[in-house]
Amino acid sequence: MLHKRSWAHMTRRVTGAGAVVEAAEDMRGGDTAWLDAAYSDTTLVTRIGTAHADLTAPGTVVPYGRWPTSSSTLPSLVVTMYRHAALADTSRLLVTTGTGYGTALACHRLGDAQVTSIDIDPYLVQTATDRLNDIGLRPHTTVCDITGELPADFDRIVSAVAVSTVPASWLTALRPGGRLVTAIAGTCLLVVADKTEDGGASGYVTPDKASFMATRAGDDYHPTLPVTDVWEKADGDGETITTSPYPLLYVPDSWDVQSNLHLKAPGIDHRIHQHDDGTVTLRMAHPDGSWARATAPSRHDAPTAVHQGGPRRLWELLEKIRDRLNTWGELPIHHARVTVAPDGRTTLSRGRWSATL
Structure with a gap:
């Protein structure tokens, strides 16, 4: 088995967006934590934004919205x-x-x-x-x-x-x-x-x-998230207001659905918020100004209200994918052929x- 010791001291544990980046144990200190991390079957994030683990002091707070830019793949x-x-x-x-x-x-x-x-x-x-x-x-x-x-x-x-x-x-x-x-x-x-x-x-x-x-x-990703006014519009009344037949789905939790949606409309950003009363609100926004907001009360039999605005109806795109998944039991991305032109x-x-x- 190849030795990962040479890379272990550059690893960091990411605890979430805007969270603290913690240094792994220095391998000279005799602690075996670095060895356990190096031999674990997991991805070790080593750079967030422009901050590399080698060059960042323990306890440094990564600003919200910065994304990992390098890692050691599992x-x-x-x-x-x-x-x-x-x-x-x-x-x-x-x-x-x-x-x-x-x-x-x-x-x-x-x-x-x-x-x-x-x-x-x-x-x-x-x-x-x-x-x-x-x-x-x-x-x-x-x-x-x-x-x-x-x-x-x-x-x-x-x-x-x-x-x-x-x-x-x-x-x-x-x-x-x-x-x-x-x-x-x-x-x-x-x-x-x-x-x-x-x-x-x-x-x-x-x-x-x-x-x-x-x-x-x-050196880092250019900001690609929808501008602030798109998110502000996503909190208002929609140009289209409907009721969804499906329970809420936070798209990033379903890789297959997200993959299909990305192929249809790349660049959608997703946010989720759970209110104190148990109500959950999902928001979707795209740089072209399209947005959607869906809210479901804590009661399971209550309808899901959907507001949409902008040039495209993002929630309708999502529901077409879910319709296909429910009808066929899988999405067409599975076992798809790939053709690359010159x-x-x-x-x-x-x-x-x-x-x-």
Whole structure:
């Protein structure tokens, strides 16, 4: 088993948005907490916004609205992705860096000469390189935007960051017959696709689920949440007022529903509030100005009142997805085919259903 000690002291535990980021035990202090964390099958967040665990004092409060920007992915998921990649002994592999743990696993499987590890953050690349070197591993490492031009050509690309659509540069860098494995941003979908003769790729949505941080172009994510006045409108009377036949569903709690909704209308933000009397209110808002608010009293037999406004009816989009789920017992994203055009345009399809990213 590969030793994760080189990365353990950079881990932090995130207790929620705006919460305190707590330092892991210093491994020189003799406490074994770092070892337990390093060998646990869980994701260890190592950077929130621009604050990296190595460079942030214990007790630092992360401002509300800042999101994780780097982590050490849970080991079982890394191995699952490598299995989907169908690594051969001769495969030249491109992976994303993060803490470098996934890179270390790839080096163990293929040999470090066949592994290239990239990240957009210079500090992450340098730190991972140093720690990999400390344990005798010397893969190719470089600072690079994974959505742009890649540093070489590869037989396999395995991305532990999520993309909104497959970058055309991946298809250029993939050798004939090469394979890519990645997650789709905003969804739980993990896709596998093999390069085709026309320069595109063809594959499928795997049965496994994965949620990764999305790619970013700079040091942090640009604010993408709906502007304040959209949320203010979501507290007022709707242009459309209806009664929902369904019990309330907080969309982020249902990955399948959220995945389908994101494919239909990417960029929706969700909020939930439970009132003192037991009433629950859900709000949805989109940067285009669309919003929805649904309120259900604590009585289970009471109707759910829905207010909607803006250019689109977000709650109606959600209910169409729930209608399909109730009718067919599953959503079409499961077992969907994936077709990637040479320009990177990515389409998911199953039967008469399709969605282009």
